[in-house]
Amino acid sequence: MAVSDRAQQLLKLLVERYIREGQPIGSRTLARGQGLELSPATIRNVMADLEDMGLIKAPHTSAGRIPTVQGYRLFVDSLLTVKPLEQSEVRVLQDKFSGAVDPQQVLVTASSLLSEITSMAGVIMVPRREQPTVRQVEFISLSGNRVLVVLVLNGHEVQNRMIHTSRRYSPAELTQAANYLNHALSGKDFNKVRDSLLAEMRETQESINQLMLTAIDMANRTFQGAEEGGDYVLAGQTNLMGYAEMADIDRLRQLFEAFNRKRDILHLLDQAAHAQGVQIFIGEESGYEVLDSCSVVTSPYEVEGEVVGVLGVIGPTRMAYDRLIPLVDVTAKLLGAALNQTQ
Amino acid sequence: MAVSDRAQQLLKLLVERYIREGQPIGSRTLARGQGLELSPATIRNVMADLEDMGLIKAPHTSAGRIPTVQGYRLFVDSLLTVKPLEQSEVRVLQDKFSGAVDPQQVLVTASSLLSEITSMAGVIMVPRREQPTVRQVEFISLSGNRVLVVLVLNGHEVQNRMIHTSRRYSPAELTQAANYLNHALSGKDFNKVRDSLLAEMRETQESINQLMLTAIDMANRTFQGAEEGGDYVLAGQTNLMGYAEMADIDRLRQLFEAFNRKRDILHLLDQAAHAQGVQIFIGEESGYEVLDSCSVVTSPYEVEGEVVGVLGVIGPTRMAYDRLIPLVDVTAKLLGAALNQTQ
DNA sequence: CGTTAGCACTCATATAAGAAGAGTGCTAAG
DNA sequence: CTTAGCACTCTTCTTATATGAGTGCTAACG
DSSP, rough: OOOHHHHHHHHHHHHHHHHHHHHHHHHHHHHHHHHHOOHHHHHHHHHHHHHHSEEEEEESSSBBBEHHHHHHHIIIIIOOOOOOOHHHHHHHOOOOOHTSSHHHHHHHHHHHHHHHTTTSSSEOOOOOSOOOOOEEEEEEEOOOSSSEEEEEEEETTEEEEEEEHHHHHHHHHHHHHHHHHHHHHOOHHHHHHHHHHHHHHHHHHHHHHHHHHEEEEEEEEHHHHHTTTOOEEEHHHHHHOGGGGGGOOOHHHHHHHHHHHOOOHHHHHHHHHHHHEEEEEEEGGGGGGGGGEEEEOOOOOOOTTEEEEEEEEESSSSHHHHHHHHHOOOOOOOHHHOOOOOO | OOOOOOHHHHHHHHHHHHHHHHHOHHHHOOOOOOTTTOHHHHHHHHHHHHTOOOOOOOOOOOOEEOOOHHHHHHHIIOOOOOOOOOOOHHHHHHHHHHTOOOOOHHHHHHHHHHHHHSSSEEEEEEOOOSSOOOEEEEEEESSEEEEEEEEETTEEEEEEEEEEEOOOHHHHHHHHHHHHHHHHHHTHHHHHHHHHHHHHHHHHOHHHHHHHHHHHHHHHHHHHHTTOOOOOEEEEHHTTTGGGGGGHHHHHHHHHHHHHHOOOOOOOOOOHSSOOEEEEEEEGGSSSGGGGTEEEEHHHHETEEEEEEEEEEEESOOOHHHHHHHHHHHHHHHHHHHHHOOO
């Protein structure tokens, strides 16, 4: 069944109004408010049609109507008019980004930025380490029989690990070991390096090989850790407590626990990474029960032309999509730009 | 005005019962429950006395009585009988700790442990970096004109910083610079090292000095960051949503925002660091409005005989102090022990 | 045929009035 | 000093009633 032009127009007005006021909209209200030349009775007829199509529903017999998920969907997909951000607004955002220097900080900034502006929860998925490679290993001798292993991943990320060794190594030894490893690693395959080290050990019994082996194992373990999925930065959860539709403390609790659990949210964000541009999950569409009364607006962000993560906003279904969509869009672009600079 | 023995006994029963049931306790209830040989009327008289002394109060005319903050205080200080944990319980706790390896992970474990067992929020203040000293600096040459600076603080903590340099330095140069700095740093005072570097630069125009200067500045900035106070690990906030006394969503929100703001909580924990052994803040005693309807049970924990942090539990005033006190106590000791091993 | 006015009907919400229960304070007696 | 008895106070629950918003349906109108 097709939705007539007038019905669409009416749906649009209804959704907009409901988003603004948060209360079921009746036929009379709708007739009065905008410059509609229709009587409430007519509007009622149209509303009945919309209800038949599952686009709006009445919470109870004698309340007005509110949009259903499908209603929001139609609204967002074809009825919504987004006005791009003002230049001045964009500049304000840019300013906020200009402060931060290291990548982690940029993410945190962006996340709280989103939550502040929108008064909802801002979430940013941190770049997943793409098939990390160790290009460089360095050993630093510390006091006591301890050696600090510095792993340089992908040429910019750094990880430190401390090793307690059975004997003390001289700086010269360590440098030599590092050189050997760095050379071997350009051949890339860890397990090969590891195997040859093991073989060599059986012949020479060189304890320094043991050290190098340990380093290799560490690197390996780092990768496994990376395998198990990313992480995200969340800000402004408490904002969600402010919304009437979240009044049910038990649902709220479940939602917060989901935030802590991270799994579901990450999964959702991950989906959004494959789409391009702003994507919107309304209510149950997300597929996660805890988000039933929430909508999520996301956009992937790119560094050097490649999608490295997703950012978004989580709020009640009744959110100002027209404002959020450009906002999320712009923030994603700014975040990408900021990350480009700090890398 | 002194509190008679019988009054104390009665207060104890009342508090215990209120903690268990969470509802105002009436004279009749109290008379029936325990093996008291007193009639409700007598108990009423005593209760009236207790109320005059400000130890209990009635929410309204015809409800029972509930303890006031002062009542809890007296209860905790002189009436409470704590039963130490069972050996088996201690062993369970120990097991949980045995898993973790690196210090950060131990803290996280302990925090969620506390929150799980108590069904409240567990909080652990991370060791504040005590007047950090840089014992060692290393430079690692990366691709592009980038140099990784590795600062080893206090002999075990490690920080990395990336520098973009104007020209490429050879590994030999970097090693030399590191050696020079490491030697100079044993003389300890940063600003002196910095000044002599500056002076030397004016004469020699050595650009490598610039690199070393940058490293020194970084170290300095690291210390300033440390100055501004510690951080803490929080787990199980969502547990707090379960308690009836936290039903006021707005108070709850404020509390959660305080958790995010961190300042107040840190301040409170800091106070507890100076006391020794388990300390208890009941309701307003903490001095922070957001914690008005909460109690906080804390204990400092030690590494190598020195207090390095505080851990604790945050929950509703009506909490099972008799269970929490030994629990927090033991956890603090176990945490200290665990940290000793991983250092 | 689309549009509109009129009207009966439904249902949430608010208000008031009682009734029940819990618990107290006070008094007087043991 | 302890206790029984009793009037009194408040909360809470239930029930009844009114109010108002909004609908669906029918019939009339252009």
